[in-house]
Amino acid sequence: MSRIVLLGPPGCGKGTQSKLLVEKKNYIQLSTGDLLREETSKNSDLGKKISMLMESGELVSDEIVINIIVNKVEEYVNKSVIFDGFPRNLNQAKVLDKALENISLELDSVILFKIDFDILKERIQNRIKEAASNDLRKDDNIEILLNRIEVYKSSTLPIVEYYEKKGILSKINAMEDIDKVNEEILKIIS
Ligand code: AMP
Numbered sequence: 001m002s003r004i005v006l007l008g009p010p011g012c013g014k015g016t017q018s019k020l021l022v023e024k025k026n027y028i029q030l031s032t033g034d035l036l037r038e039e040t041s042k043n044s045d046l047g048k049k050i051s052m053l054m055e056s057g058e059l060v061s062d063e064i065v066i067n068i069i070v071n072k073v074e075e076y077v078n079k080s081v082i083f084d085g086f087p088r089n090l091n092q093a094k095v096l097d098k099a100l101e102n103i104s105l106e107l108d109s110v111i112l113f114k115i116d117f118d119i120l121k122e123r124i125q126n127r128i129k130e131a132a133s134n135d136l137r138k139d140d141n142i143e144i145l146l147n148r149i150e151v152y153k154s155s156t157l158p159i160v161e162y163y164e165k166k167g168i169l170s171k172i173n174a175m176e177d178i179d180k181v182n183e184e185i186l187k188i189i190s
Contacts (some may be wrong), residue, residue: 008113031084057147113174
């Protein structure tokens, strides 16, 4: 069993690679974005609050996200798990370590997806052009993407140093094609 974090800016391919690992290696994908979108579809007060934040590209509060994810960590204690989109700040990284420690587990690997921010903008613009409008996520628009990149730089990038110091960080070139990126990830986790 292993537990890995995929770390990288929005649109860098974390979701695509997570799905490949689910297919090929039987991982469970824990995507906080997906879990939060599930919550918004319930149309509860909490769901509406989450929706507003997600649609602006800002982070949802740690309290909400941590509650959702910690329950899942305990549920999947005997599985190999990919954390996709979590942690997104230093506090979340520390809480994840603690939650794993409480059940005598730890992270095996953190993989940083490196990508040029101009290429990211291009990718999302293409995604918007090619997708049928009902397939688009509400936050698939260029202004929100730019905000999400800024949030990534200020809140999420500081985690890199935290994991580097722990000696579990690997970096991959996320600008390569999907298969090549997948190969690199498999090398790291095997
Ligand atoms: P994603 O699907 O990972 O791109 O996430 C979409 C949106 O969900 C983000 O822009 C945030 O608003 C919210 N979100 C996802 N994961 C987290 C997290 N770990 N902490 C706070 N907000 C999150």
